[in-house]
Amino acid sequence: MDKSGQNKAPSRRGFMLGLMTVCTGILALLTPLMGSIAFVLSPVLRGRGKSKTGFVKVGVLASLPVEGLPRKFTVLADKEDAWNRYSNVPTGSVYLRRTRENKVIAFNIICPHAGCFVQVDALAKQFSCPCHNSQFKLDGSRANTDSPSPRDMDPLKVEIRNDEEIWVQYQRFKPGVAGRIPIG
Numbered sequence: 134m135d136k137s138g139q140n141k142a143p144s145r146r147g148f149m150l151g152l153m154t155v156c157t158g159i160l161a162l163l164t165p166l167m168g169s170i171a172f173v174l175s176p177v178l179r180g181r182g183k184s185k186t187g188f189v190k191v192g193v194l195a196s197l198p199v200e201g202l203p204r205k206f207t208v209l210a211d212k213e214d215a216w217n218r219y220s221n222v223p224t225g226s227v228y229l230r231r232t233r234e235n236k237v238i239a240f241n242i243i244c245p246h247a248g249c250f251v252q253v254d255a256l257a258k259q260f261s262c263p264c265h266n267s268q269f270k271l272d273g274s275r276a277n278t279d280s281p282s283p284r285d286m287d288p289l290k291v292e293i294r295n296d297e298e299i300w301v302q303y304q305r306f307k308p309g310v311a312g313r314i315p316i317g
């Protein structure tokens with residue numbers, strides 16, 4: 134009790150109550166803010182250590198005859214942008230050719246000249262680009278000496294897994310240049 138005879142305890146209680154109210158308010162403000170920060174950073178954190186050029190299962194050996202013509206396969210892969218993840222999205226196409234019982238070669242179907250889609254010429258038993266007449270042998274090398282393509286078709290790494298699954302390391306390369314420069 135002070136000189137005026139009033140008790141100081143209520144003002145201390147009031148101070149403590151005020152302090153608790155302020156702390157609770159700050160906590161209430163920080164909680165959604167922390168959630169927002171975590172949401173903003175999550176794509177950055179998710180992307181750490183991920184390989185952009187992983188192998189993708191494209192088909193099975195049984196779908197390719199040995200020494201037959203190349204067959205076109207769509208490459209499906211999981212994709213993610215800054216905020217979303219998508220499964221089995223078409224990301225490109227490849228030609229597969231089974232050269233031996235347990236050996237498959239793969240090429241990107243994109244023409245190295247200017248990016249058209251190369252086709253299979255079944256009669257000539259070779260690849261042919263309809264845009265500017267680049268022709269390629271079945272091993273991907275240029276077939277015509279006046280080919281406008283500055284390089285052979287782009288080969289891709291292949292793995293046979295579990296004795297039947299064909300996995301391809303899909304990659305695109307810059308068109309119009311002699312060197313193989315990965316893009317995307």
Ligand code: FES
Pocket residue numbers: 244245246247248249262263264265266267281282
């Ligand atoms: S894009 Fe294929 S020959 Fe030009």
